[in-house]
Amino acid sequence: MDSFWLIPILPLVGFLANGLVGKRLPKQAVAWIACLVVAASLLLSARAFYALMQVPPEERHVIHPLFTWVESGDFVARFEFLLDPLSAVMMLLVTGVGLLIHVYSVGYMWAGEGFYRYFAYLNLFMSSMLLLVAANNLLLMFVGWEGVGLCSYLLIGYWYFKKSASDAGKKAFVVNRVGDFGFLLGILLAFLTFQTLDFQAIFQQLGPEGEFAAESGKWGTLSWIAFLLFIGATGKSAQVPLYVWLPDAMEGPTPVSALIHAATMVTAGVYMVVRLNPLYSLTPGVSGLVATVGIFTAFYAATIALVQRDIKRILAYSTISQIGYMFAAAGVGGYAASIFHLSTHAYFKALLFLGAGSVMRALQNETDILRMGGLRKYLPVTYWTFLAATVAISGVPLTSGFFSKDEILVRSFSSGHTVIGIVGLATAVLTAFYMFRLFFLTFHGEQRLAPELRRGIHEPPPSMAVPLVLLALLSLFGGYGYGYLEGFLEPVTGEPLPARGEHSEALVLLTAVASGLGILAAYLFYVRNPTWAAAAQQALGGAHRLLWRKYYVDELYDRLFVHPLKRVSDHFLWRGVDERVVDGAVNGTAGLVRDLSGFLRQMQTGYARAYATWILLGTVGILVYYWMGG
């Protein structure tokens, strides 16, 4: 058991090795180092998982201390890891999917430059993610939390010479900072309230013997903590209103989208809520908000995905939507269901991205699905594995996605959240529709490829094909262990609600029908009568445009936040500006800003007498303050 601490450390070693000397190593060596450290972490995680199963459920809680990190008076934070069912499941998932994507990346990234850099970042990401999952206190979790954000930013901007890529990286980072602002405040407030940041010590105070009661009906301190932390989660996990960075994040290499922006990092917010479930259980107001934001995001993102043309963007909105489901589940108290969907989603969404990568590789980075079509006969392995993932995400009965989605819907209805359940069902229809639209447009129908792309379409090498097949198996059959998973997680997530009421059979049927409806509609529109799609687009002109432009949210945020801030800042300048950051687009902004800026411009005239005046004014200001306040 003592090797447990190596699980997050090994990828860090890989990062250091590849980062420091990778440039001088042959590509084979870089690839082996990167994959082996992750494989070793996977083995250690599996061992830890196994060891955990050998002890009775109530003892499945092992703390692995490393050292005392910070100690100052009553401010204590230890560098220690927690092994319990939740962290064990998450570590297996992260290292397992991570390993497959590392292997896939070897083939996918082989041709490009900076091979070592890519794997160094990827290993650093694994290390941070495992730290996040294994941390035993909020501060250490935050280190991992920021670490994964940093890696995500580095990898989105990996092709830094593309302006769109570096802009996207910056956007991801800045939006995440807004979320982290909430998260950090939440941590500080938690420290103020509990005088500790250790999970167990906090849970003890929240328990029956503690002094905290459930905050139903009013918003007390606990609710504020839960709310602030949830703001962090909306940033990291791309929920409304902070989801805007994820679609742009698709500028990164496709395996990165699979690993970071689909399977693991973006689900960190869900993990955090589940990890802190004793807190969220005591704050029904915030839990309701979590569920509402989640289900709204699920539906909202699904509507955008209906009309997009870029294969990776559709998958990005689909990810946002599916994470919405997970939050909805956590919000209604179905913590185990949430983690269940998190894991099945990791399989099929990673597979979808890797499949998309395989398609893009065959078509020289074409991403527009309207310019694909008929790829089925050229890419059989990709076709069949992609189909497996598509049926899973669409919730076709007996696939993994069906079970996990059904579980979420059951939880929603049985806990009395009928509206959430209904919206969830509607979203399921949309999901099946847009996924099969993507699938049919890509692989079926007539070939719409640009002529120069038609030659040389070929299947990926084995290092890419094998992960596809393995993930396809997981997507199809990974849902059968739920009963076991729920029981295993029970020490962390608490007793499952007495859910399975008499409606559950009906719900199974409804879920299946929802999935079938969506698929049928997609089939009618895109296979049977391709002209219908164009006709529908014509008929729905305005609505279609609204969805196509993603509800104009990016433009709105630019107007509301980005421009005003730059504008105020710009007027502090008084010389030496050679790039006008603010363009004429906001010239119409209210006169108030202009007056303020004119006032502030006086501040930096460059004249010493003006500066002296400011000092004098400041002095007078303080004196007046004292005079008024006594």
Place this chain on the structure above:
Amino acid sequence: MPTDLHYLAILPEIITAATGIAIMLLDPFTAPQHKGRLGWLGVAGLLAAGVAGAAQSGRTMTAFGGMVQLDSYSVFFRWLFFGVSIGTILISLQYLKREGVHHSEFYALVLFATTGMSFMAASVDLILMFIGLETVAISTYVLAGFKRSDPRSNESAVKYFILGAFSTAVLLYGIAFLYGQTGSTRFDRVAEALSAQGPSAFFLVGLALLLVGFGFKVAMAPFHVWTPDVYEGAPSPVTAFLAVGPKAAGFAALVRVLYSALPDMENHWGDVLGLVAVLTMTVGNVAAITQSNIKRLLAYSSVAHAGYLLVGLVARNELGISAVLYYAVVYALMNLGAFTVVVIWSGAGETRVHLSDYAGIGFRYPFLTGCLSLFLLSLIGIPATGGFMGKVFLFAAAVQSHHVGLVVIAVLNSAVSAYYYLRIIVIMYMQEPAAQVPSVEIPVPAAVALVLAALGTLLTGLYPSALLDLASRSVLAVR
């Protein structure tokens, strides 16, 4: 009172001052190409002073009729100042030669300024504190104008001098008011008198003027207006020194005055400093966003960081002051480090100080840009760096004393600041380089300073306990 002079108590200051004088005396006998040796003499003097300071750690004594106090607090800051000055000399050695101003007065002035800073942290009397402050100020006026033939440097020095003289007058005026009210300049007697009398209008005027004087030194808004111009025009190593040394010394003296002389008046200075903190952080960060000159950008960043440091002061608890000390060290490490890169990259005549001059150099100069990225990440407050832990301590202290609103604004500010720090990293790694990337050589002493600063930034982030322990033991002398 000749009996309680206790020269030993100020041995480190004696060593730094004597070394400075020795450098000036040896200058005429040193060939122009060997001026660097006098710089190394300065380093040796600072190291010796540090050893002398270490020998005194753990002891507490007052000297010179109760004007100087030797305690763990003064020892803490002495080490910081000596370290900062060593760093400054290390990055100046090559710079002065490159810019053709290799006069050994530079090193002497750094040592004199160090002596002044050291006295500021150790003084428990308003008069000595003022003398220390003036010693620093006058030395740095000259340093700012050290490149005599460069109009930018001249402009910087003149502005700094005029405004500095102005603020000094304000500060002295404040001291006069305090003396008039309490009848003493010694901190303990001031405190006694005030707790007996309670605040009066006379006292409040004095306090206000005192805060303004310090506000100028540590660049709190709106008394920060001089910083961008002065920092931009001064020779870059001097800018580094100004941003780090005198600012830390200002905080050292401010903390001591507030907690030793005015402890009962904390309601009167706490709220004002809270407001000033908000203003300082916000002005610094918002103004930094659109800067295109890296020295100006770092100038505004240093204004913003003064705001964060004030948060710890406003907290008015033990963790708060410990955090101020902790952050002062971290701040010194990351800023000295960042400015070192600026010094190296700017090239002869400091021609490359525009942000666009950093375009695409990321992979050409991995050491330089890697270090700079680390310092910038620390300035943002990314975990695993000292900047993160420092902010956590500062903000946690303020939360502990229920200044939640202040902390919200501070955290929001640091979120905004990510934007402009990050921009530099983006420019370095993600933009097309200029047609011809100039080649620079990295002088060994500067590289040593860079490595030390980088290690310090990482170490304080990964293992903050050691420094925090030291800081919290040091504040006991003040509280």
